[in-house]
Amino acid sequence: MREVEYRSSGVPLEEYELTPRDHRRQKQSQESSASIRRQVEEDNAKCRADPAMAERRRQAFENVAKLMQSFKKADHEIMRWRVRLYCGHIIETAAHYTYTDPIDAGGSRKQCPECGGAWQTIVAFEPIGLRGEPPEPRVPTPPPPPKKPTRAELERRVETLEKENERLRAKFSG
Numbered sequence: 001m002r003e004v005e006y007r008s009s010g011v012p013l014e015e016y017e018l019t020p021r022d023h024r025r026q027k028q029s030q031e032s033s034a035s036i037r038r039q040v041e042e043d044n045a046k047c048r049a050d051p052a053m054a055e056r057r058r059q060a061f062e063n064v065a066k067l068m069q070s071f072k073k074a075d076h077e078i079m080r081w082r083v084r085l086y087c088g089h090i091i092e093t094a095a096h097y098t099y100t101d102p103i104d105a106g107g108s109r110k111q112c113p114e115c116g117g118a119w120q121t122i123v124a125f126e127p128i129g130l131r132g133e134p135p136e137p138r139v140p141t142p143p144p145p146p147k148k149p150t151r152a153e154l155e156r157r158v159e160t161l162e163k164e165n166e167r168l169r170a171k172f173s174g
Contacts, residue, residue: 004079007101010124012084022123026086029109029121075132082128085112085120094131101125 010016047054078094081102085091089112095105102125109121149157 002098004097004100006079006127008126009101010084010126012082012090012124012126016084016088016124018086018123022086022121025108025121029119033119076130076134078131080128080131081125083110083122084124085110085115086123087112087115087118087120089114089120092128097130 047057073096077097079097079099081093081095083091083093083102091110091113093102093107093110095102095107099105103122107122109119112118112120
């Protein structure tokens, strides 16, 4: 596992004063959500009007779900983050350990369970730690020592070398 230097922004558990940037990001998030919701409603209307399109979409979602299931990561590969949301509530979120912060991991906003699921931008975050301990590194087992030759094998080898020696002497003396 490679070493990653995790970032923090603010301290979620301490008092936090919302900044103009926080207000701007939350407003942009809400506007983006409204636009996406309209696009989804339009697309759903098209699917309701075209059963073949609806079936293709259902199949595509099934394929994506299967693919996502195949990417499950071990607990020691998941970093946990404590985040303060725009609404002021503090939640825990998680991302692959290679991300330096939860926003880079694609989580600039989260649904707040205390606000009834409303999407809220992250205004402060800090790493908590990996979900699980990495396994102990496996020490490779040393290869078995080479097998010692038997007396008969050694005698055959000596005989072969003596014949080669005689051949070379004859070649260079003549």
